[in-house]
Amino acid sequence: MSAIWDRIVGHEGAIELLKGEVDAHSHAYLFVGPPSVGKSRVATAFAAALNCEFRGCGICSSCIKVKHGVHPDVHIIEPAGKSEYLIGQIVRRPSSTDFVVAEEAIRTPFEGRRKVFVFKDAEKLSEDCSNALLKTLEEPPSDAVFILIAESSASLLPTVVSRCRTIRFFAVPRDEIVEHLVGRGFEKSDADLASRISEGLIGEAIDFVSSPARRARREAVVSALCRLPTAGPSEILSIAEDLLAAVRSGIEEVKERQRVDVEWASELAPPHMAGQLRKRLGEVHKRAALREEQKGFEEVLLGFARWYRDALAIAVGAPECVINLDRMSELELEARRQPRRLLACVELLMDVRKRAAFNVNMQMTLEAVLFKLQEELAESAHGRWSGF
Ligand SMILES: [Zn+2]
Numbered sequence: 001m002s003a004i005w006d007r008i009v010g011h012e013g014a015i016e017l018l019k020g021e022v023d024a025h026s027h028a029y030l031f032v033g034p035p036s037v038g039k040s041r042v043a044t045a046f047a048a049a050l051n052c053e054f055r056g057c058g059i060c061s062s063c064i065k066v067k068h069g070v071h072p073d074v075h076i077i078e079p080a081g082k083s084e085y086l087i088g089q090i091v092r093r094p095s096s097t098d099f100v101v102a103e104e105a106i107r108t109p110f111e112g113r114r115k116v117f118v119f120k121d122a123e124k125l126s127e128d129c130s131n132a133l134l135k136t137l138e139e140p141p142s143d144a145v146f147i148l149i150a151e152s153s154a155s156l157l158p159t160v161v162s163r164c165r166t167i168r169f170f171a172v173p174r175d176e177i178v179e180h181l182v183g184r185g186f187e188k189s190d191a192d193l194a195s196r197i198s199e200g201l202i203g204e205a206i207d208f209v210s211s212p213a214r215r216a217r218r219e220a221v222v223s224a225l226c227r228l229p230t231a232g233p234s235e236i237l238s239i240a241e242d243l244l245a246a247v248r249s250g251i252e253e254v255k256e257r258q259r260v261d262v263e264w265a266s267e268l269a270p271p272h273m274a275g276q277l278r279k280r281l282g283e284v285h286k287r288a289a290l291r292e293e294q295k296g297f298e299e300v301l302l303g304f305a306r307w308y309r310d311a312l313a314i315a316v317g318a319p320e321c322v323i324n325l326d327r328m329s330e331l332e333l334e335a336r337r338q339p340r341r342l343l344a345c346v347e348l349l350m351d352v353r354k355r356a357a358f359n360v361n362m363q364m365t366l367e368a369v370l371f372k373l374q375e376e377l378a379e380s381a382h383g384r385w386s387g388f
Helices: 012-019 039-051 061-067 101-105 127-138 158-163 174-183 188-198 202-210 212-230 233-248 250-268 271-315 325-334 339-356 362-382
Strands: 028-032 074-077 115-119 144-150 165-168
Touching (some): 012 039, 028 039, 039 074, 039 115, 101 127, 127 158, 174 202, 188 202, 212 233, 212 325, 212 362, 233 271, 250 271, 271 325, 271 339, 339 362
Parallel strands (some): 028 165, 074 115
16 A cells, blocks of 8 residues: 555656655655645655555554654754754754754654654755754664755755755646646636646645635736726725735635644644644744745735736737636736736836845835836836737
């Protein structure tokens, strides 16, 4: 039995390789590929397989604990600092009582067969943290497995990379995503749209079809852009407020999923570890809620950019490249503007999106973006395009 792998779409090469290593694994892996492509899902499945009596049955208590993040021997580690890992996460700092990787790695597993340490965003391991981790990677305990997850190996210390077995992840073809979503009972039209919006990132596609907040956010983006050309200043402020509410709507969904994990933690964690596990889950959950807000904000800006990119695709005669397939009539109207104006809108949005990664004031940014876009569009309305 190896059902834990069955729900993963794509990545056949990586999965075959890892399945073959359940009994004779390397000590350290580096999973490299675009964000949301499925690296974390594969890492979780591998952690479950390493600890399951049936190599990842998906239904035993061990597999269920790994799935909900409450297995005492499977540790998902994220940067605790604002933008990077803290050295205290890797080695013990004086008077700290926190969880420390170097110490956990040499302990005997509590109940599983392997201790697994999954480092998310491994590019955020500073040089000090990497060097501290390297000591453990150089003399790994025989029952510990480290999985470092990163977008690229270039931002990691070469000494760390050389200790890891690198496994590459690629975007999943659009038709595989559609097939998977339809197989899970989603409408074909929704699956089609999700496959385009996700651009091959299966995590994104599943998130899009299964999250009402995410769907509502996308509707808020489309409605904002349709209202924008004729909106007065007070309506623009109200559009920005609607968008901000849409940005934050995903937080409740995240909290609901977290409540389920806490219930599993209370039910399944060994009594002597329940307190420690709840504390760690609390920290992870707090960061996840903050991340969700940031992600929602970036998604709105990306949604804006894709809208004008779609209009541009139609304007230059490449409608097959359109992402927002279900809104062709609105996009065709938008496509009547001058391509260089549409391109200016896309560039403005991509630029704002880059800056948005650095804790900007979301409401003010949205207002400024909407006013600026309206200005661009008003200018383009004066001269309808009639060809290059
Ligand atoms: Zn199992």
